[in-house]
Amino acid sequence: MSARIVRRLLPALVLALLVPLNAAAETDPDTGFVIGPGWETVKNNCTACHSAKLVTQNAGSRNRWQYIIRWMQETQGLWQFPAETEKVILDYLAEHYGPKKGARRPPLPPSMLPDNPYKKKEAGADAG
Numbered sequence: 841m842s843a844r845i846v847r848r849l850l851p852a853l854v855l856a857l858l859v860p861l862n863a864a865a866e867t868d869p870d871t872g873f874v875i876g877p878g879w880e881t882v883k884n885n886c887t888a889c890h891s892a893k894l895v896t897q898n899a900g901s902r903n904r905w906q907y908i909i910r911w912m913q914e915t916q917g918l919w920q921f922p923a924e925t926e927k928v929i930l931d932y933l934a935e936h937y938g939p940k941k942g943a944r945r946p947p948l949p950p951s952m953l954p955d956n957p958y959k960k961k962e963a964g965a966d967a968g
């Protein structure tokens with residue numbers, strides 16, 4: 841390509857590169873967290889033990905996130921949060937890493953399922 845053609849095409853090329861970047865939400869280059877209210881609180885509290893990817897690759901309702909946090913608190917040494925901090929974290933996670941849209945339908949409630957012939961005893965229903 842001659843320099844002249846490149847110069848003429850450059851604005852279109854730059855646009856083609858920038859538009860998709862712009863369309864996506866802005867993310868923190870360090871962690872990949874979507875930048876929005878509360879993201880720094882999440883970054884400060886959720887990347888000490890494992891990669892931020894473990895967080896950003898997960899998705900779930902607010903309830904599911906709370907369940908995961910409780911699980912880490914009970915079994916993995918995650919510290920307790922002041923109520924306000926936990927609210928900030930859950931608001932952020934539910935907003936930016938909520939249930940995947942267009943994914944599979946939610947599971948049927950147990951009342952709509954046939955009896956499981958392999959089930960030995962009543963299992964408690966998990967949250968999430």
Ligand code: HEC
Pocket residue numbers: 882885886887888889890894895898908909912916917918919929933
């Ligand atoms: C004190 C250490 C610690 C901190 C801090 C921590 N986690 Fe974890 N987390 C763990 C451990 C340990 C695992 C299990 C990792 C594995 O299975 O390899 C885990 C797993 C996870 C998983 C995967 C759960 C699954 O179902 O597979 C998610 C999601 C997660 N953490 C999110 C978070 C979020 C959000 C925060 C901040 C509120 C956080 N973690 C802070 C220790 C921690």
